[in-house]
Amino acid sequence: MSKISKMNMGELLKAHPNVVLNTYCWGWLEKATYLPTGSRLKAHFYEFSRENGEKWRKVLLARPHDLEHVVETIGKIPVQSIGNMRLEVCVSRDAQLLALQLFQYAGYDCEAVTNVVIFEGEKALLVYQLLQP
Numbered sequence: 001m002s003k004i005s006k007m008n009m010g011e012l013l014k015a016h017p018n019v020v021l022n023t024y025c026w027g028w029l030e031k032a033t034y035l036p037t038g039s040r041l042k043a044h045f046y047e048f049s050r051e052n053g054e055k056w057r058k059v060l061l062a063r064p065h066d067l068e069h070v071v072e073t074i075g076k077i078p079v080q081s082i083g084n085m086r087l088e089v090c091v092s093r094d095a096q097l098l099a100l101q102l103f104q105y106a107g108y109d110c111e112a113v114t115n116v117v118i119f120e121g122e123k124a125l126l127v128y129q130l131l132q133p
Helices: 010-015 050-061 067-074 122-131
Strands: 019-024 029-034 039-048 085-092 097-106 109-112 117-120
Touching: 010 019, 039 050, 050 067, 050 085, 050 097, 050 122, 067 122, 085 122, 097 122, 117 122
Parallel strands: none
Antiparallel strands: 019 029, 029 039, 039 085, 085 097, 097 109, 097 117
């Protein structure tokens, strides 16, 4: 697990009105909380093949009213131990807040494929199901 403040989306999450980020022990430890439910946030990184990364791109770029159809069409997206697409995920313990950003490895760099997309409530639960084994 990584520190949320070190993620590429860290600054955006700190500025989110429903997220509070507290640091402890001279910045060594941090605790992020989703205010509406009081649930703690966790940061995760997942890697995918190019094909499965494209599926995530479709989900992240879907219009809000098309999201349910896109998720149902795609189904579960398997994670790989090493892939050329990386998904940064920040999720509340109760999955009521989900922030995602997709990256692609290019040489020694990792370039953003999408902007940060934040889902809350039922939409967050719907998208989070794609990460469940």
